[in-house]
Amino acid sequence: MQKTVPHAAGLHRASLRKLHDLDAALELMYYGWRGMTLSADQYLATLGLSRPHHRILYVVARQPGVSIGSLIEILGISKQALNRPLNLLLERKLLTSRRSPEQHRSKLLRLTEAGKRCEQRASDHERKVVSEAFDRVGPRGAAAWMAVMGAIADNN
Template sequence: MSESAGGETLLFLTDEQLRQGIEAMFFAYRGFTADPDRILATMAYGRAHHRALHFIARAPGTTVNNLLEILGVTKQSLNRVLRTLVEDGLVESKVGTSDRRERHLYLTEAGQALEQRLSDAQRARMRAAFRQAGPQAVAGFRTVLEAMMDPEMRRRYHALREKGA
């Protein structure tokens, strides 16, 4: 049985240790989103815009329905975000060739530039944290995150990783 640096036996975590992990995730997420949030605030955008840009960049040509499933938001909410991104020239929506009801989404050059800027900020923070934690901690972190995903989200996550590999 392995023990972590804090002495916790991984299979027998107390409620207090779990609470600390939950709080660490909340505060880490705040840090992870802080830099992009500052950039987005100057443009009157929010995290929903960032998530849409991120996943369109990861899978150019993705459909609106696919994006809905990945983001887990309502159609109305996503349409509001996409309308703004399209009107502002960051996303292009193209009619599907095999099914004209489908809308395929692509980042424009301006959209790619913004997504790059947002991702660069997050990559810098994550790179610094990963370097500080070390390779074993990074592998453990990824294992924990994947274990927390619902099976369908894990499948989508692996599909995205295979595309970008």
């Protein structure tokens, strides 16, 4: 009767026939991104936040005092697209914005303590996943992974 067992669609990796040598690599890139971000996204969702919010928090954590214009450039989105998630983070007091004394026309963004905690926890989820994977292959394997990803990332 072949009652099709649901695959928990999208969660598990489909096992497709490989037409080419590198097909497995293409699929791993797809599922790798999901695997890395899944638990972080679940954590963020409990706070009513999502990927765009995390990206903002991540950048501001590493560039404290960044201006809104620079943030737009770094994230590669329009100011209108930045507007909503940024304002939510400000309302929630995960971020502060003040005008600098000298450059009074640009606003400088910083994380609050709550913002730091949130960013750290979200990124920790991602780092944990990567860390465990690196542990399986040792430092040389990890270095190879970084080298491959660097070469792929530079493909603009």
